[in-house]
Amino acid sequence: MRPADLLRFNGRLLTGQWFRTLMTLLATAVGVAAVLLLTGLGEGARRFVLNEFNLLGSDVLIMLPGRKETSGGIPPLTGEGTRDLTLADARAVESLPGIASVAPLVVGLTQVEAEGRNRELMVVGTNQRFFQMRQLEMEQGRPLPAMRLDRAEAVCVIGAEVRHSLFGQAPVLGRWLRTADRRCRVIGVMAERGVSLGTDMSESVIIPVASAQQLFNTEGLFRLFIQVRHPSLIESTKPQILQLIQARHQGERDVTLITQDSLLGVFDDILKLLTLSVGAIAAISLIVAGILIMNITLISVTQRTSEIGLLKALGASENEVHRLFLSEALMMALLGSALGVGTGYALLGAAHWMWPEFPVSVPLWALLGAIALALGVALVFAWLPARKAARLPPVLALKGLTHAQS
Amino acid sequence: MIRLEQLNKVYQLGGEPVQALDHVDLSIDAGEYLSVMGPSGSGKSTLLNMLGLLDTPDSGRYWLDEREMTALSEEGRAAERNRHIGFVFQAYHLIDRLSARENIELPLVLNGTAPAERKPAVGALLERLGLSHHADHLPHQLSGGQRQRVAIARAVIRKPRLLLADEPTGNLDSHSGRDVIELLEELNAEGITLVMVTHDASMGARAHRRLWMQDGCLLKDERHAPG
Numbered sequence: 001m002r003p004a005d006l007l008r009f010n011g012r013l014l015t016g017q018w019f020r021t022l023m024t025l026l027a028t029a030v031g032v033a034a035v036l037l038l039t040g041l042g043e044g045a046r047r048f049v050l051n052e053f054n055l056l057g058s059d060v061l062i063m064l065p066g067r068k069e070t071s072g073g074i075p076p077l078t079g080e081g082t083r084d085l086t087l088a089d090a091r092a093v094e095s096l097p098g099i100a101s102v103a104p105l106v107v108g109l110t111q112v113e114a115e116g117r118n119r120e121l122m123v124v125g126t127n128q129r130f131f132q133m134r135q136l137e138m139e140q141g142r143p144l145p146a147m148r149l150d151r152a153e154a155v156c157v158i159g160a161e162v163r164h165s166l167f168g169q170a171p172v173l174g175r176w177l178r179t180a181d182r183r184c185r186v187i188g189v190m191a192e193r194g195v196s197l198g199t200d201m202s203e204s205v206i207i208p209v210a211s212a213q214q215l216f217n218t219e220g221l222f223r224l225f226i227q228v229r230h231p232s233l234i235e236s237t238k239p240q241i242l243q244l245i246q247a248r249h250q251g252e253r254d255v256t257l258i259t260q261d262s263l264l265g266v267f268d269d270i271l272k273l274l275t276l277s278v279g280a281i282a283a284i285s286l287i288v289a290g291i292l293i294m295n296i297t298l299i300s301v302t303q304r305t306s307e308i309g310l311l312k313a314l315g316a317s318e319n320e321v322h323r324l325f326l327s328e329a330l331m332m333a334l335l336g337s338a339l340g341v342g343t344g345y346a347l348l349g350a351a352h353w354m355w356p357e358f359p360v361s362v363p364l365w366a367l368l369g370a371i372a373l374a375l376g377v378a379l380v381f382a383w384l385p386a387r388k389a390a391r392l393p394p395v396l397a398l399k400g401l402t403h404a405q406s
Numbered sequence: 407m408i409r410l411e412q413l414n415k416v417y418q419l420g421g422e423p424v425q426a427l428d429h430v431d432l433s434i435d436a437g438e439y440l441s442v443m444g445p446s447g448s449g450k451s452t453l454l455n456m457l458g459l460l461d462t463p464d465s466g467r468y469w470l471d472e473r474e475m476t477a478l479s480e481e482g483r484a485a486e487r488n489r490h491i492g493f494v495f496q497a498y499h500l501i502d503r504l505s506a507r508e509n510i511e512l513p514l515v516l517n518g519t520a521p522a523e524r525k526p527a528v529g530a531l532l533e534r535l536g537l538s539h540h541a542d543h544l545p546h547q548l549s550g551g552q553r554q555r556v557a558i559a560r561a562v563i564r565k566p567r568l569l570l571a572d573e574p575t576g577n578l579d580s581h582s583g584r585d586v587i588e589l590l591e592e593l594n595a596e597g598i599t600l601v602m603v604t605h606d607a608s609m610g611a612r613a614h615r616r617l618w619m620q621d622g623c624l625l626k627d628e629r630h631a632p633g
Contacts, residue, residue: 310499
């Protein structure tokens with residue numbers, strides 16, 4: 001049989017039983033679309049998280065008070081050190097060769113009041129370097145000015161959300177703000193940037209680190225961001241920093257250094273695994289579709305028993321009958337996959353339209369894998385019924401019998 | 407043209423062995439018109455299936471055109487059926503979703519003939535059998551007689567040497583039955599070898615050579631000029 005004739009013959013069959021065909025197409029399409037959708041979202045989540053962490057820059061080290069094992073497993077994100085990390089430590093680190101800048105971080109929640117309005121907000125104490133390391137852009141005004149780390153100047157930079165909730169539409173630069181018992185003057189408003197590193201900067205107030213230490217009555221730093229002069233210096237600088245801290249902390253190496261790459265690596269691994277597993281779960285629906293295809297092929301064989309006998313009488317060999325039924329299943333799987341790919345991409349496109357900041361993209365392996373699986377499943381599950389059809393003895397088949405009967 | 411030698415076939419029916427063909431010897435010349443008659447279960451359909459290569463004997467040999475069919479594989483038999491043998495069935499066995507034209511060209515489609523070659527062959531045959539107006543009709547839109555004519559057209563589209571008919575008029579009224587028989591006889595007159603199984607004694611009597619079967623054996627082999 002010529003391929004074109006085979007296509008036409010199967011086409012007649014599929015359109016002739018359109019409801020049956022439609023259901024099979026739907027089952028395959030749902031399976032393929034589910035794989036694309038879930039892997040697309042998983043991959044989107046991975047990229048989203050990686051992007052967020054990338055903002056930190058590959059030349060930045062994060063120092064946490066307290067010693068944690070970082071080999072394998074998730075690096076600690078909560079620092080509970082025994083010995084405080086102090087501003088003196090920060091200055092000492094900054095004076096090491098190869099270090100470009102450091103940004104200390106003191107964080108706490110406190111009541112913030114302005115214009116008679118009161119909010120509980122996150123107050124972040126840091127220095128001007130922090131703005132550049134975290135790529136925080138200003139909507140108006142300027143970031144914290146350069147000053148000595150221990151100077152507690154009464155200035156602050158506020159997030160876009162803080163500005164709206166406390167000041168509304170009123171001009172804000174130069175106005176005063178009260179954080180707990182201390183007053184500070186607003187010198188800048190940060191541009192809206194959403195959530196970064198799990199922290200929504202638009203809902204925080206940034207003040208000089210020394211002011212925050214007084215406000216929260218603490219010497220210890222929550223974090224110390226350390227920027228080296230070049231990403232290639234990261235690995236060689238790490239032991240130097242650790243030695244320095246050890247010397248300053250009476251021989252105790254009680255800090256943990258995390259690089260962006262180690263964070264990224266762990267998250268990348270987790271999210272890849274997540275994408276793979278949701279993809280695999282979706283693939284189960286393709287197997288279900290395969291069982292449906294098997295049933296439908298079996299029904300088709302039973303319904304078309306006498307037709308099989310006829311085709312054999314007209315000169316179709318066993319192989320040809322086998323091929324006929326397999327190609328029917330394959331055609332359905334192919335059409336269903338095409339439908340599923342279309343639907344999957346349409347849904348992902350819709351998702352991207354609704355949440356433009358969320359990157360959705362289907363990994364190529366998932367696309368090819370889903371189609372290959374759909375075709376493979378159809379082939380495997382149609383194989384047995386097709387062979388059953390091929391082996392029907394023509395005499396009995398012409399009488400419409402699938403088994404010898406009396 | 408056809409030579410059967412000690413052809414034997416036993417079926418298991420409900421656990422009981424049934425001797426469908428009991429060491430049958432038979433030879434048929436090219437162009438013969440032969441009817442096979444006998445009661446149900448006498449083995450006449452089995453004989454037809456053996457001749458048509460739809461069934462294989464337990465023992466014995468079968469030569470068609472001096473070639474031994476019993477030595478062929480399934481693939482070889484399929485090719486032989488396609489090339490040299492035409493079948494006409496009592497129940498027509500047309501494919502419901504295909505038009506008359508498509509049903510007729512099915513043997514050509516199966517052997518991979520190009521559409522450009524198929525079209526004139528099918529057209530000529532439709533014309534000849536007076537089915538031109540029904541070429542695009544589906545089987546359920548045709549009368550029984552027309553359906554059987556389509557089935558005959560399908561059987562002879564590859565110009566086979568042997569035409570096997572199993573109760574070709576069994577489902578037809580006497581008028582369309584006579585039409586169908588006349589068509590088959592016309593084809594026979596053009597040289598095709600016609601073997602027809604029938605219950606109907608008056609139909610069977612029209613054949614030039616008549617076989618009677620019982621319990622898998624040839625009971626009687628009678629020849630006379632057409633009357």
